[in-house]
Amino acid sequence: MKRFSIAILALLGYLTVDAQTKKYTNHNEFSVITYGPAFLESGFGLHTFHGVQLHENIALGLNTGVDRYPVNNEGSKWFLPLSAKVNYVEFPDRKRSFFAGLDLGYSFAFLNKNLVESNLKYEYQGGLLVNPQLGWRFKFKNSAKYWSLATGYRYQHYSRKDTYTRPSANLPDTSIGYGTTQMDKKYDLHRFTLQVGFGF
Amino acid sequence: MKRIWLILLGCIALASCDKIESKGMYLARVPIFETMESIRAKANPVSSPTAIVQTGKIYIYQDYLFINEPGKGIHIFNNVDPSKPLAMAFLSIPGNVDLAVLDGKLYADSFTDLLTFELENPASPKLLTRNKDVFKMLLQMDYFNNTADRIITGFRDSLVSYSQKDKYSPYDRKDIMYNETNSGAGKGGSTARFTIANKHLYAVDQTTLHLFNVQNASKPAYVKDIKIGPGIETIFPFKNSLFIGSNTGMVIYDITTASAPVELSRYAHIRACDPVVVNEKYAFVTLRAGVVCGGLQNLLEVIDIQDLRKPMLKNTFTLESPYGLALADQTLYVCDGKFGLKSFDASDVSQIGNKLLETHKDLMSLDVIAGPKSLIVVGEKGVHQYDYSNKAKLKELSTIPVIRSN
Numbered sequence: 001m002k003r004f005s006i007a008i009l010a011l012l013g014y015l016t017v018d019a020q021t022k023k024y025t026n027h028n029e030f031s032v033i034t035y036g037p038a039f040l041e042s043g044f045g046l047h048t049f050h051g052v053q054l055h056e057n058i059a060l061g062l063n064t065g066v067d068r069y070p071v072n073n074e075g076s077k078w079f080l081p082l083s084a085k086v087n088y089v090e091f092p093d094r095k096r097s098f099f100a101g102l103d104l105g106y107s108f109a110f111l112n113k114n115l116v117e118s119n120l121k122y123e124y125q126g127g128l129l130v131n132p133q134l135g136w137r138f139k140f141k142n143s144a145k146y147w148s149l150a151t152g153y154r155y156q157h158y159s160r161k162d163t164y165t166r167p168s169a170n171l172p173d174t175s176i177g178y179g180t181t182q183m184d185k186k187y188d189l190h191r192f193t194l195q196v197g198f199g200f
Numbered sequence: 201m202k203r204i205w206l207i208l209l210g211c212i213a214l215a216s217c218d219k220i221e222s223k224g225m226y227l228a229r230v231p232i233f234e235t236m237e238s239i240r241a242k243a244n245p246v247s248s249p250t251a252i253v254q255t256g257k258i259y260i261y262q263d264y265l266f267i268n269e270p271g272k273g274i275h276i277f278n279n280v281d282p283s284k285p286l287a288m289a290f291l292s293i294p295g296n297v298d299l300a301v302l303d304g305k306l307y308a309d310s311f312t313d314l315l316t317f318e319l320e321n322p323a324s325p326k327l328l329t330r331n332k333d334v335f336k337m338l339l340q341m342d343y344f345n346n347t348a349d350r351i352i353t354g355f356r357d358s359l360v361s362y363s364q365k366d367k368y369s370p371y372d373r374k375d376i377m378y379n380e381t382n383s384g385a386g387k388g389g390s391t392a393r394f395t396i397a398n399k400h401l402y403a404v405d406q407t408t409l410h411l412f413n414v415q416n417a418s419k420p421a422y423v424k425d426i427k428i429g430p431g432i433e434t435i436f437p438f439k440n441s442l443f444i445g446s447n448t449g450m451v452i453y454d455i456t457t458a459s460a461p462v463e464l465s466r467y468a469h470i471r472a473c474d475p476v477v478v479n480e481k482y483a484f485v486t487l488r489a490g491v492v493c494g495g496l497q498n499l500l501e502v503i504d505i506q507d508l509r510k511p512m513l514k515n516t517f518t519l520e521s522p523y524g525l526a527l528a529d530q531t532l533y534v535c536d537g538k539f540g541l542k543s544f545d546a547s548d549v550s551q552i553g554n555k556l557l558e559t560h561k562d563l564m565s566l567d568v569i570a571g572p573k574s575l576i577v578v579g580e581k582g583v584h585q586y587d588y589s590n591k592a593k594l595k596e597l598s599t600i601p602v603i604r605s606n
Binding site for chain 2: 183
């Protein structure tokens with residue numbers, strides 16, 4: 001987490017300085033985050049990318065937004081992602097071009113309530129986010145603006161820690177006074193994404 | 201476009217599942233296992249009388265009263281005078297839950313073994329025979345054991361760690377689970393129920409009737425096992441019939457040929473715990489609802505058994521939490537759990553439930569025997585004896601107290 005914060009701050013500093021000399025670029029996307037093509041138990045994401053053109057084909061910047069994932073019958077989990085993103089556009093001048101992007105960052109889990117009941121306290125912690133994407137971008141007529149259609153893979157890690165102030169009576173021996181004292185759950189979500197975007 | 205489809209398929213192949221790893225700690229009652237060999241080696245049956253901590257099955261033979269302490273052994277009392285029962289000995293039998301006596305020989309289970317004791321001097325019973333491994337399947341606290349190498353002799357509180365890995369995808373609802381729990385625990389109890397009829401000892405466990413020939417009383421001979429079905433709880437002999445109560449019904453066997461019981465009929469009822477008593481014409485069955493027994497109703501059922509092949513429900517009465525029951529002439533005594541001991545006039549079976557004679561509200565009762573000298577009731581606080589010469593008005597004679605350790 002410390003290294004991540006340093007890297008993001010360094011990138012932010014670099015972008016701030018470089019924005020003076022390099023061209024600013026923006027890409028906003030709506031994502032359907034799902035398990036597969038039938039869109040069962042789908043979530044969604046809204047992301048906004050702000051960066052600079054390092055090269056006519058390559059942009060580097062920060063991507064942030066909000067994600068919602070339904071997780072294994074445990075309800076929906078919300079995250080605030082913050083990632084470094086690199087975008088590659090094959091033919092930036094053409095009306096239609098293939099493009100690829102890679103997000104690498106961290107998602108914060110503070111949007112999920114840390115529950116405290118009389119006996120149980122559970123808290124969420126965010127984790128690593130990786131989101132490669134491939135797609136096409138289509139320029140509007142006589143404009144630098146474009147819309148995009150992409151697909152990708154999204155990996156999200158997070159964890160939940162349950163602590164019982166006294167043993168719960170729900171597992172696995174129901175005798176009063178027995179049960180779980182603590183539980184750590186680690187989630188690795190591997191999802192398929194379909195993204196529609198708009199940028200300039 | 202080809203490229204797009206390749207990209208899409210590649211992404212789908214990568215995606216589509218969640219992996220969830222859980223690691224936790226829980227407090228559990230972890231069983232302590234012993235082998236029958238070591239249990240047998242430590243056997244030292246007779247000791248001086250000790251306080252009763254928990255009551256189990258009660259049994260009367262001549263002027264002696266036997267009170268089982270579940271899993272521990274048998275307390276023996278001289279009950280010549282029911283108003284002053286005298287503790288004589290404690291017969292330490294690990295894993296004992298039931299007993300029966302015939303011709304001066306006491307039969308008792310010890311986990312998988314059947315023990316036979318000489319009762320010539322009840323203050324010091326002598327072990328005559330040990331039939332090894334005759335109760336092959338034990339249900340002990342939810343553990344089914346079919347080997348003498350894994351007998352649960354106790355429990356200890358332990359902090360248990362476990363880890364579990366799950367995969368989840370809505371496209372594949374079969375959750376794959378890798379359970380790495382290093383131990384487990386459950387709840388419940390072992391049951392074995394004994395009765396003697398026609399020189400044969402019948403013992404039932406959860407599913408099976410075990411049959412022993414005790415014509416040579418000192419040396420029971422194992423005859424065979426008969427599979428009955430799940431949830432067996434009680435066994436009650438009457439003349440040449442055996443009434444076996446399970447939590448789903450009552451099975452009637454003809455034991456005219458004692459070594460070869462013949463199933464006559466099965467009477468099915470709602471799921472509940474089910475003790476049975478019988479007279480010439482009727483079987484009286486109490487059904488208790490609850491977590492252990494299943495079911496939702498607490499009832500007394502009167503079943504017409506004049507044709508043993510076609511038992512028919514005659515009447516049903518509502519009770520509150522019935523356990524054991526006993527029949528003495530025309531009076532039916534019902535242990536109604538924390539609602540007390542109740543007596544009913546059974547002269548007209550169609551009106552039993554409406555003819556309550558007496559309620560001992562303060563007597564949390566579980567089992568009852570109508571003995572020749574006294575009515576013996578197992579309650580929460582002890583074993584109580586009553587003069588029941590006046591069936592409608594019980595008179596307390598004595599109480600053997602239960603002294604709980606905590």
